[in-house]
Amino acid sequence: MSHPEQQYLDLMRRIWTEGDERIDRTGVGTRSVFGPQLRFDLGDKRVPLLTTKRVFWKAAAREMLWFLTGETNIRPLLEQKVTIWTDWPLAKYRKATGDEISQEAFEARIVADAGFAAEWGDLGPVYGKQWVDWPTYEAQADGTYRSGPGINQVALLVEGLKSNPGGRRHIVEGWNVAELDRMALPPCHKTYQFHVGAGGTRLNCQLYQRSCDVALGLPFNLFGAALLTRMVAQQVGLEPGELVWTGGDTHLYLNHGELIDAQLSRVPEGEPTLAILRRPESIFDYRIEDFEVRDYVPQGRLTAPVAV
Template identity: 75%
Template sequence: MATALDQTDSTTRSHYEWQYLDLMRRIWAQGDERIDRTGVGTRSVFGAQLRFDLSGNRVPLLTTKRVYWKTAAREFLWFLTGDTNIRTLCAQGVQIWTDWPLDRYRKATGEDIARQAFSDRIVADADFAAQWGDLGPVYGKQWVDWPTYEAAGEGLFRAGPGVNQVAQVVESLKNNPGSRRHIVEGWNVAELDRMALPPCHKTYQFHVADGRLSCLLYQRSCDVALGLPFNLFGAALFTRMLAQQAGLQPGALVWMGGDTHLYLNHADLVEEQLSRTPQGDPRLEIARRPDSIFGYRIEDFAVSGYTPQKPIAAPVAV
């Protein structure tokens, strides 16, 4: 009996989502099986590329399962604040980052607390959140407050002013659009060991041509089933916000993956998603232009034309 994995290559089909499904199919059918950091195991390919048109307010939301784009947008706005504690996310009902502090708490205390109960306590108790909710210097800290050091006497150094990479990119897009240095980097080698999870979507590079802003996102490690749908929306949102701030039109999103994988315990998700057909043409509208890229709110974003098929649940590997 034929399965979704037996389908022929579909790259000639016009809907943008086929390239994602083809990548998923290739990994599951041909990827190298490996033991990974989590112990779950993956099938993996090295080096992958996807390309999406962002013109006309297009946005690469997957339609073969529901992607909770407001959750992804809230996470991205949180990155731009530079915050590294999950309390603000938990207060909004966003649990993307809860599993890592929860795992640390359970191992340290032996208490088998439920995730929701842990999240509720993070929100209700500031001292508890300060002790258990911090993730270390993850994405946002590096994006808007990359640490620097300055001399403080012979052989001594002290903390200097942090580097706001995002603000610098906005200014360079406005004043020097032809630059090849429009980059936001998360991979701070000196601080990786202090992070709950080193950055996966690590490098964003932006390019201006003919008044259009394009983004290339390099992702060193990619969970294709659960992480990539959020990463694609986040990168598209970032590009749209930067374009608006710099007075540019959106161009393309180019995504590149290093270790691009599916977890072995995602078999049901893979089979179900590959049996579905993409549909629709979602668009992302931004209601206003704040004075700063740091001034956007969740209410500023609206998605139309998005009629996804039902969600597909799968476990997160921590």
């Protein structure tokens, strides 16, 4: 039986050898395919954590917990040494000010200076804001509108799975068309749909990702989606089922060749698992200490530049 990670490597190879070469928004250039799908069984605590390179799963877990707070400023991430969102506000700061500050100095100033963080560390209404505080508007007698109460999609998801497990509307959506222009980066992993199967015992999740950097982003996205599915399943009293990942524009950057060649030369091995050590009161009360990855022995770290 093929190792579940092999489908990721097969996708990487297919894109690199058969993908359409395109000029993209970043100017770096990509090779791209459209509409691939990966499937992972999350039963028996399995988790799609790549073994052919090291994936810093704690950073991915901290990012997911950050999403669930509704926070949109990178300061809480940087306070935890998670730097995966720095590139976008740093590029904006450099362009606006002409100050070629180093990334390390920029991050240190964000952490040390709340005012500077408020001005330069916010990403706009990205993922978490849409997940737990989707904006609404109320019509007034004079024909104007004012802000109404935000919609907590994640809370509604948990309630809906408990009250109506057979429903077809168990969705968390990040693609708020009215606010895309205010986001540092429009959501890539945009739509999560949940489904109760196996006679009402298992929770499945399908993630639709409209744009996917396979070398750098997808390993994080797979772990994050599996973690979210495991948390939701625990909260609603179901066993985790299958994670289905579907990609839109699924690409490799042309300057990632060394990483790709190295990773494709490796053979996946081992079966890491994810344990959740307690069941908190709500989906919003998990802490990083609640998660434990076991039997994870990845091969060497592989790096490549992020295209901003």
